[in-house]
Amino acid sequence: MSQQPPRSRRRTAPSPTAPRRPSSRTLRLGSGSRRLTVSFVGVVVLVLVLGGRLVQLQALDGATYASAAQQSRLRTTDIQATRGQILDRNGEVMAYSVDADAVFADPSMIIEPFSVAQRVAPMLGVPVSTAQQAIVAASARGSRFVYLAHDVDPTIAEQVMALGIEGIGTLPEPERMHPDGSIGASVVGFTDRDGHGRAGIEQQFDKPLSGTPGRLTVEVGQGGEVIPSGVHKETAAVAGSTVRLTISSDLQYVAQQALNQAVRSTGARGGQVTVMDARTSRVLAMTSDPTYDASDPGASPGPLLSNPNVSDVFEPGSANKIITFAAALERHVITPRTVLNVPGELQVADRTIHDDWVHSPVRWTATGILAKSSNIGTLLIAQKLGPKAWDDYAKAFGEGSTTGIQLPTESAGLLPAMKDWSGSTFGNLPIGQGVAVTSLQLANMYQVIANDGVRVPARIVQSVTAPDGSVARATAPAGHRIVSVQTARTLQQMLQMVTQEGGTAPKAAIAGYTVAGKTGTGQQLNPDGTYSNSNYWSTFAGFAPADNPAYVISVMVDTPQTDYLGGDVAAPLFGQIMTYALKAGGVPPTGARPASLPLYP
Amino acid sequence: MTAFSASGVVGRARSARGRLAPATAPRTPFVLLILVVLAAGLVLLLFVNTVTASGSFRARSLQLRNDALVLKQQELQRRIQSLSTPEHLAAAAAALGMVAGGDPTFIVIGPGGHTKVLGHPAPATVPPPPPPPPGGTNR
Structure with missing residues (x-):
């Protein structure tokens, strides 16, 4: 608009005749109204496009974007179910679980394995050289994951994390305790690192002992802090059942x-x-x-990790004569x-x-x-x-x-x-x-x-006792x-x-x-x-x-x-x-x- | 600028000034109101932040306390379990100089108070030192 007056002056200058002025003014006015119309239409189109886009984003795809936005704020974690206990006939505990963590390293994020090992290993009770070698060996394999220690006390694991070393992390890994050690080991069995039974009762009753893991979903801010008034959805974990044996x-x-x-x-x-x-x-x-130590089955050779009383056979010799005599009588x-x-x-x-x-x-x-x-x-x-x-x-x-x-x-x-x-x-x-x-x-x-x-x-x-306290007695088999x-x-x-x-x-x-x-x-x-x-x-x-x-x-x-x-x-x-x-x-x-x-x- | 358009602008400005003129006096309260609103907003924001922060501080301290108690409970449970294993009880009994009894003997007390001994009571003999446990550990 500010350029208009000079332009109009320039245009009017070559023409000395006055009667042209009004016509020129009419033209300018007319073209002005046309510009207005053009601008108006342009603005309307722009508004329509923007409005349409707004409607598309807010109304049509709105739910998707809103949920995507929320998803990026939501954090879901598994809640581990506590594994059930194994008891003897008198209620003495033969196997139970405690909280523990595993500490691992991502070698690709570690530049100086020795200095990392030097800081971490003493806290984990592992020789520095062992930890260093584990990191170096995994790095050579091209692996991005190697365990540095298992069964680490949660407070120690927290202290390790507090060091803030890049490439060091912890995983919850409940530790299975067998207070009796080798006593009854072949019956009770043992679990693997994932907490699944691999022998004995631990294997046979793995499902009831495991329980069902829960889930916790919370809304978090940019820094990862939980927003108090935000989404908080928790599905509680169902602890494993307790298995009571007839063993004394x-x-x-x-x-x-x-x-x-x-x-x-x-x-x-x-x-x-x-x-x-x-x-x-x-x-x-x-x-x-x-036999073997149920707390440390890895220390025993594989063939020992069984229950020969049910899996191995022998010739009974004369003890078998009971059948001959019973039948003859x-x-x-x-x-x-x-x-x-x-x-x-x-x-x-x-x-x-x-x-x-x-x-x-x-x-x-x-x-x-x-x-x-x-x-x-x-x-x-x-x-x-x-x-x-x-x-x-x-x-x-x-x-x-x-x-x-x-x-x-x-x-x-x-x-x-x-x-x-x-x-x-x-x-x-x-x-x-x-x-x-x-x-x-x-x-x-x-x-x-x-x-x-x-x-x-x-x-x-x-019997098997569910976490809600209901007891399922093992059915007594029929005698013949x-x-x-x-x-x-x-x-x-x-x-x-x-x-x-x-x-x-x-x-x-x-x-x-x-x-x-x-x-x-x-x-x-x-x-x-x-x-x-x-x-x-x-x-x-x-x-x-x-x-x-x-x-x-x-x-x-x-x-x-x-x-x-x-x-x-x-x-x-x-x-x-x-x-x-x-x-x-x-x-x-x-x-x-x-x-x-x-x-x- | 043309006289036509200029006069229009002047006219509009004049008439606007004419209308706004009486409202000039109460402008200060309005500004104050805005300031108060701003201040209140700031305080509220601060308050919300503080509440959020204190909530997380409290959650953190409770979490730490909980962790410590869980660990303590686990440690105590671990001790109870290892102390109550048959292996440990046998060792503790042996340390007190106790030995396993001999043949089973029972005293049956009748309704009249008279007693009857079943089995053959004999003093227990001290067995040779027991072998070390078969590779068992108490953890």
């Missing part, structure tokens, strides 16, 4: 100590002990040697006083069977055959019984099938199918060769006789009658003779109590498939008090060097653990007279 940690400790001592004193390769309640089949102790093939002529050797198909000691033909009662553990006598009884009946009872006693206990990797043992039998197989199975069982299966077999003929599958979990009460009671008497003078296991006896059980000395296989004459599984399985059983214990010692007979190695261990179990369980002697059955006619 005291008995577990005693059994583990006794087994460890026996293994060391006999120079054995290892051993297994399983203790269960005679009536309910609840496992009270389950231990193997060697039940089918009325024998009575405890049936007299048999037992020769010095017996031909079965292509094999010649001997007893453990050389003897001339001798007359024994059936009880005598059991108490002396004569292979030949047992096979004579088995032949009277017949292979079909024997196989039926072996299956009924649980051989060849899992117990269904709440533990991972349970083995079904090994019972050859009848169609695969060779001519000599029936000369092996009744005396415990060519058949393999787990320590748990062996205990469960003797539980049948202890529980007056009713087999109850073994269980190890008592395998043999009559009469047969079971008779066998209880006969098995007592094993632990008396004249039997194979007087070392299993406990003063004041009646003890029933059976020894076994299973020959291990040589690499070429023949039976070894130097490597044995020394076993004993039994129960006490014999006339009103409270506990069943199976003991196996793998390759003892000093002695090898079940009666010398496994039986004393049985007596030792049973003595403690009876005392701790408050089981008084029944006062019943010890059984008195003739071994000879």
